[in-house]
Amino acid sequence: MPNVLVLTTVLPRQQRMGSEVASQCFIDALEAIGCNVTVAGYMRKDDPFETLPQEIVVGKRYIETKKSKLNTMIWLSLSFLLGWPYSAAKYQSKAYRGCLYECLATTPFDLVIVDHPQLGWLHRFAQRMMPKREYKVVAIAHNIEHEIYQSNAEGTQNFLARWIYQREARLIKGLEDELAIQVDQVWTLTDHDATYFNRRSPLIRARAFALPPGMTAEPPAEAPSKTFDVGLIGSWAWKPNEEGLRWFLQEVYPLLPDHFTIQVAGRGADWLAEQYPNITYVGFVPSAQLFMAQARVVAIPTLSGGGIQIKTLDAIASGSKIVATPVAIRGISDPPTTLSVAKTASEFAKQVALSVDSTSNETNSSEASTWLATRQAKFTAELSQSLEKLLGKH
Numbered sequence: 001m002p003n004v005l006v007l008t009t010v011l012p013r014q015q016r017m018g019s020e021v022a023s024q025c026f027i028d029a030l031e032a033i034g035c036n037v038t039v040a041g042y043m044r045k046d047d048p049f050e051t052l053p054q055e056i057v058v059g060k061r062y063i064e065t066k067k068s069k070l071n072t073m074i075w076l077s078l079s080f081l082l083g084w085p086y087s088a089a090k091y092q093s094k095a096y097r098g099c100l101y102e103c104l105a106t107t108p109f110d111l112v113i114v115d116h117p118q119l120g121w122l123h124r125f126a127q128r129m130m131p132k133r134e135y136k137v138v139a140i141a142h143n144i145e146h147e148i149y150q151s152n153a154e155g156t157q158n159f160l161a162r163w164i165y166q167r168e169a170r171l172i173k174g175l176e177d178e179l180a181i182q183v184d185q186v187w188t189l190t191d192h193d194a195t196y197f198n199r200r201s202p203l204i205r206a207r208a209f210a211l212p213p214g215m216t217a218e219p220p221a222e223a224p225s226k227t228f229d230v231g232l233i234g235s236w237a238w239k240p241n242e243e244g245l246r247w248f249l250q251e252v253y254p255l256l257p258d259h260f261t262i263q264v265a266g267r268g269a270d271w272l273a274e275q276y277p278n279i280t281y282v283g284f285v286p287s288a289q290l291f292m293a294q295a296r297v298v299a300i301p302t303l304s305g306g307g308i309q310i311k312t313l314d315a316i317a318s319g320s321k322i323v324a325t326p327v328a329i330r331g332i333s334d335p336p337t338t339l340s341v342a343k344t345a346s347e348f349a350k351q352v353a354l355s356v357d358s359t360s361n362e363t364n365s366s367e368a369s370t371w372l373a374t375r376q377a378k379f380t381a382e383l384s385q386s387l388e389k390l391l392g393k394h
Contacts, residue, residue, distance in 0.1 A: 001034045002391055005103055007122050008041040008115035009091055010063050011055055016047075017235060018310035019142050022189060023115050025211055025379070026140065033384045038107070040099055041115075042091070056103070058096045064237075065090075085171035086164075087145070088118040097125050104130060110391055115140045117172065120179035127182075136390050137183040141206075143305070144193050146173035151304055152239065180206070185390060189308040190331035207386060211331065212376040213313040224293050228261040228280075229356045231295030231320075233288055233311060237268030240305035244325070245269065247345070248301040249276070255349035260356060265291050292318035296359040297352050302328040312339075319368040321355040323348060336371045 006027060012020035030037050040056040043049070044063050051057055062068035068075070071090075079089035100122055103109070112135050114123050123137065146169040153165035180186050180197050186206040188194045197206035232248065234241040245264070253262075253276070262279045264272055265288070273281045285291045288311075292298050298315040300322060308331035315322045322339040325348070329335055340355065342348035 001036055002110040002387065003107060004030055004035045004037045004111045004113065005107070005109045006037060006039045006041075006113045006115055007100065007119050008039060009118065011039060011041045011043055011051070011057065013052070013055070014047070014049060019116070021213075021310045021314075022142055022211055022308070023140070026113070026115075026187070026383070029380045029383050030387075032380055033387070035111075035387075038103065038109075040096075040103065056099060058099050059093060079171075083171070084121070085118070085168050085175060087168065087172060088121060088175060091118055092121060096122065100126060101129060104135075109135045111136050111138060111387075113138045113140060114179065114183070117141060117145060117176045117179050120175045123179060123182060136185075138185045138187055138390070139179050139183045140187045141176065141180075141193055141197065142189060144196055145176060146170070148240075148305060155304075185386065187386075192330070207382075208331075209382055210333075210375060210378055211308050211310075211313065212379050213310075213317040213372060224290060226296045226359065227294045228263045229296045230256075230260055230262040230299055230352060231265065231292055231297070232262070232299050232301070233265040233285070233291055235268060236264075236266055240302060241266075242268070244301040244303050245272075247303055248299060248348075249279075251345035252299075252301065252349045252352070253279075255346060256352060260353075263291075263295070288314060289318050292320050295320050297355040298322045299348075299352060300324040300328040301348065308332070315339075317368055317372050321359055323351040323355060334375075336367050338367060 008023055010020065012023040012027070015021045015024050027037055027039060038054050038056065040058055042063065043057045043060045045060045046062070048060065062071060065072055075090040076086055078092065079086040082089060104126060112126070114120065114137065117139065126133070149165050149169035149172060153162045153169060156162050156165065177200050181201050186197045188197065188206055188208045189211050191208045194206040194208040232245065234245070236242050236245055258278065260278060264279060264281045265283065265285045267284050269281055272279065292315050298318065298320050300309065300312055300315060302309055302325050304327065309328045312324055312328050312332060316336060316339060320338070323342055324339060326341055326343060329339070329341060340351045342351045
């Protein structure tokens with residue numbers, strides 16, 4: 001059985017963010033096909049959890065910049081000192097280098113996975129330590145990072161913010177391209193991203209995987225009753241999510257019937273509380289799947305961002321009807337009939353109203369279950385084939 005070392009930013013098993021869900025999907029699938037997987041990464045300082053024997057805690061720190069306090073200035077200063085992107089400098093540490101050294105010195109790994117180009121500096125360190133490596137290296141690119149930062153730069157009127165975003169875009173692009181030509185394969189979540197990497201060099205072998213919802217995601221065993229009309233869920237502190245929510249409120253909401261009940265779940269939208277007569281902000285919910293299953297319609301008004309939209313996958317798995325923008329279904333070429341796509345605010349409002357009116361009080365999860373099982377099986381099979389080509393049979 002292959003020994004696999006996954007180097008990631010934050011241990012993803014809690015799956016608090018979309019990127020963590022994606023990382024955990026790869027880890028779960030690798031274990032399902034028989035790999036011995038070791039995962040190294042940081043743990044959030046304010047959210048410890050009991051680790052598994054195969055998980056290595058590099059250290060505890062604030063991951064989200066808004067919570068990092070003075071560390072933000074330290075990491076920003078370090079990024080200028082090293083000439084690195086900020087999003088890479090914040091994960092740099094002597095502890096992580098020591099962890100990687102010990103792992104490679106004590107265990108004969110067949111495959112090392114660099115999860116996120118921001119950790120490309122670890123691959124540089126490993127190359128210096130073991131110039132004649134016997135293991136293969138894969139980079140997982142959850143999205144084309146520099147495109148997101150460039151989009152942020154173009155979307156702000158603040159001169160300083162624009163300059164910082166442009167610097168980040170330029171530096172992270174260099175890191176993405178450098179890492180891609182040094183590894184044996186690049187795994188992406190969308191065809192767009194795979195095409196980008198394959199165009200960098202004829203030596204790059206990038207492959208897009210049809211990521212499923214979390215490998216443990218299942219439609220509720222007992223279909224819950226519908227308790228409200230429209231549901232929106234996300235991490236609203238993330239700029240693309242906030243942008244989509246504000247667009248929904250400003251452009252779509254005025255076109256919806258006044259009697260529709262709307263609930264918004266997820267951290268970071270406290271500003272929304274009690275601002276609209278028929279919108280309830282519920283904040284964090286223990287089960288995103290249950291929340292979405294209780295909605296007659298799940299609205300996903302994403303306007304920007306990169307990679308695959310994890311909450312679209314989870315919404316499909318919930319069994320509820322969905323109305324989404326074209327951006328929200330990137331990386332999903334085979335959506336079920338429960339999902340409708342709307343390009344404009346008027347189309348979005350029309351589809352939401354039609355879906356609400358045609359939805360019964362119970363969730364029909366049969367199509368969701370079939371779609372989920374098919375996509376999970378395809379993902380695992382494609383990953384197994386990719387590993388066989390990369391490592392041969394073990």
